[in-house]
Each structure stands twice: as C-alpha cells, then as structure tokens.
Amino acid sequence: MTEISTQVNVKNHERTKQPSILKCIATILEEIVEETDKLDCQQTLFHASKIPAITLENYLIRIAKYAKCTDECFIIALIYLDKVQELNPDILLNSHCVHRFLMIAIVLAIKFQDDDYYRNDYYSKIAGITLKELNQLESELLELLNYDLFISKDNYNIYLEKLRLYQEQ
Numbered sequence: 001m002t003e004i005s006t007q008v009n010v011k012n013h014e015r016t017k018q019p020s021i022l023k024c025i026a027t028i029l030e031e032i033v034e035e036t037d038k039l040d041c042q043q044t045l046f047h048a049s050k051i052p053a054i055t056l057e058n059y060l061i062r063i064a065k066y067a068k069c070t071d072e073c074f075i076i077a078l079i080y081l082d083k084v085q086e087l088n089p090d091i092l093l094n095s096h097c098v099h100r101f102l103m104i105a106i107v108l109a110i111k112f113q114d115d116d117y118y119r120n121d122y123y124s125k126i127a128g129i130t131l132k133e134l135n136q137l138e139s140e141l142l143e144l145l146n147y148d149l150f151i152s153k154d155n156y157n158i159y160l161e162k163l164r165l166y167q168e169q
Contacts, residue, residue: 021071024167025078026057030099035106038093040077041167045140046097046104052128059099066126067118069110075159077105079151084144091144103127104137 033056054062060074067073081101084091093101103126110117124134142149 021074021163022060023057024163025074026055026060028078028166029056029074029081029102032093033095033098036094039092039094041092041094042090044091044097044135046100048096051095052099054099056098056102059102063103063106063126067106067110067123068112069106069117072156073106073113075107075156075163076109076151077102078163079155079159080105080108080141080145080149083148084141087146090147099139100127100129100136100137104134104141107134107138108141108145108149 052059063069064074083095084101084105085093103123107120107123120134120138121131124131127134129137
C-alpha cells in the first residue's frame, strides 16, 4: 500500500518527493469550490468578505508547519467537512469560506485526536483571524457537527483509502 504523508520541507516550504495528503486534500477542496462558487449559497459566520489570497495547498502547508499536529488530523478534518455538508445541505463550501472551515475543522481534529495542542490564540495566528473570531467559528462548527467529533476507525480507513486511490489518479 502506498504511504500517505504530510511531510513538508520546512526550510523552504516545499513538499518532499513523497506523496502528500496535503496536496490531495487541497486538490479535492479546490474541485469542490470550483463547482460551488457558481452557486448561490447561504452565508455563514465562516464566510469572509473577500477570498483569501493564499492557496489551499499553501494554507495546509502553513498549518502543518506551525500546528505540528499528527497526519491523522488532516484526514479527520476532511471527514468533518463532509459531515457538515451531510448534516447541513444548505451550507456549501466556496472560496469565501473554505479556508476558515478547513482551519477550524483541523483545530477540532487536533483537540480531539492529539494529546498535545496549543491554545486558541496560537491557532488564530496561524489562521490569520482574531482569537474572538476563532472561538466563534469553533463554537459554530461544533454546533454544525452536533458536537459529534468521533470518527470510527472504519470510516477513517475508508477516507484514507479513497485519498490513496485519488492520489494514484
């Protein structure tokens, strides 16, 4: 089985030659956003007035570099985003909200999955938003997920396999 890794060359912010889950997740989200940007959607707390200049891939690299979370957190965050869509079909990820949804999903995944994590003021700096905004978004995402952060091992493995297959395309 192909190994999936989030390893990043921190010195010059470039990817290693290994397959990268970060690039895969960024590509998947970019494909979703390309479709949903064409649609009218409900505005949420996650919607920014302007689209962030940083690409999703570079944003994920930034998060990986500074959050120092386990690889599993990125996959769990993707599962959380799918779960939000499943539970709230009127909310669409688009260019105005995907970065914020992604960051907060990763923060929740870190807090649920990892033993060590930083305070929210640190994550707000990584995200480029205020602490107050991060706290509000975290609370909102918890509500959108019905406070259910548990991911079964089987569900996690299904996503891992789908990501592996997607990378092979």
